[in-house]
Amino acid sequence: MSAAVPLPPTLAAMLALAAGTFLLRLSGPALRARITLPERAGKLLEVSAVLLLAALAATSALTEDHVFTGPARPLGVLTGGVFAWRRAPFLVVVLAAAGTTALLRLAGVR
Amino acid sequence: MRSLWRTPKGRTLEGPLLRDIALVCLAVGVVGLSYGAVAVTSGFAWWFPVLMGVLVLAASSEFLFVGIIAAGGSPIAALLAGLLVNARHLPFGLAVPDVLGRGRRGALGAHLMNDETVVFALAQDEPERKRAAYWLCGLGILVCWPVGAALGALLGSVVRDTGALGLDAMFPAVILALTLPALKDRPLRRTALSGAALALTVTPFLPAGLPVLLALAALPLFAAETKKEARQ
Numbered sequence: 121m122s123a124a125v126p127l128p129p130t131l132a133a134m135l136a137l138a139a140g141t142f143l144l145r146l147s148g149p150a151l152r153a154r155i156t157l158p159e160r161a162g163k164l165l166e167v168s169a170v171l172l173l174a175a176l177a178a179t180s181a182l183t184e185d186h187v188f189t190g191p192a193r194p195l196g197v198l199t200g201g202v203f204a205w206r207r208a209p210f211l212v213v214v215l216a217a218a219g220t221t222a223l224l225r226l227a228g229v230r
Numbered sequence: 231m232r233s234l235w236r237t238p239k240g241r242t243l244e245g246p247l248l249r250d251i252a253l254v255c256l257a258v259g260v261v262g263l264s265y266g267a268v269a270v271t272s273g274f275a276w277w278f279p280v281l282m283g284v285l286v287l288a289a290s291s292e293f294l295f296v297g298i299i300a301a302g303g304s305p306i307a308a309l310l311a312g313l314l315v316n317a318r319h320l321p322f323g324l325a326v327p328d329v330l331g332r333g334r335r336g337a338l339g340a341h342l343m344n345d346e347t348v349v350f351a352l353a354q355d356e357p358e359r360k361r362a363a364y365w366l367c368g369l370g371i372l373v374c375w376p377v378g379a380a381l382g383a384l385l386g387s388v389v390r391d392t393g394a395l396g397l398d399a400m401f402p403a404v405i406l407a408l409t410l411p412a413l414k415d416r417p418l419r420r421t422a423l424s425g426a427a428l429a430l431t432v433t434p435f436l437p438a439g440l441p442v443l444l445a446l447a448a449l450p451l452f453a454a455e456t457k458k459e460a461r462q
Binding site: 136187 | 249253254256257260261264275278281290293295297305306309312316317318320321322323324326328330336337340341343345352394395396397399400402403406407408409410413418423425428430435438443445446452
């Protein structure tokens with residue numbers, strides 16, 4: 121894909137995304153200033169944050185354009201995950217993930 | 231302005247925490263590299279991922295936005311998908327401790343809200359430390375993410391096949407590493423795994439972004455698992 125991206129509509133959409141994301145970020149603290157949450161609800165919110173992150177990790181590791189990516193990326197992410205589990209620094213986690221995926225692709229695994 | 235990384239007693243954030251924050255910012259910069267490279271090889275001008283990096287400052291939505299446009303999708307679809315992915319910032323904003331401040335500073339504080347800063351803030355025990363960790367990590371990412379994107383754009387205009395470098399494995403690895411500590415709790419782990427499985431199951435059928443939000447349907451499971459744990 122090397123054709124130039126049609127700029128004005130894409131730029132407008134990007135600016136709208138920036139504005140919308142900012143409003144989403146503002147609304148949480150603004151809502152909380154008005155209502156006091158019971159402790160249980162606070163715990164459930166923490167759980168939802170973890171749920172969203174876990175789902176994001178799974179879908180971005182395993183799928184691309186609605187289908188399975190092929191084994192190279194998830195195996196790389198898994199390697200990074202093992203390093204993270206063993207409390208390796210973040211940079212090591214990230215480089216291990218990319219390195220594994222790159223080596224697998226070099227060996228012909230997609 | 232009072233120094234951000236000093237507690238009232240003048241004690242600085244300890245070495246290990248500072249090192250963790252620095253390493254996360256560095257990792258975000260490296261992921262930014264992959265983002266800039268992917269954007270440029272998809273046909274974007276070099277400044278586009280950099281500008282989007284500063285203004286949107288939310289990695290997954292930016293990857294998605296670039297991916298949808300590159301696949302020939304409409305800007306409206308890319309916008310909606312990006313907003314959908316970023317909808318998690320609303321529950322984040324409810325969960326994050328009181329660290330943002332007020333007025334103009336509060337607005338910047340809200341802009342710095344992301345997966346990493348929320349995790350660091352939640353992990354500290356004292357309010358002052360929560361605030362310091364949040365702001366230091368947030369400002370570090372505000373610098374590292376766009377700089378990484380700019381370097382990646384440079385790289386992408388030289389290396390044609392960035393997939394060969396395995397850069398696409400970086401972002402999921404960072405998110406996984408951020409989530410792992412919370413998964414030591416058994417009820418939480420089971421709930422999160424069910425949610426992730428649900429999201430994966432519906433991914434082929436739903437627009438991008440929606441599967442992640444649908445993982446929240448596993449939330450009632452947490453209450454059930456906690457009860458089961460208490461009985462044992």
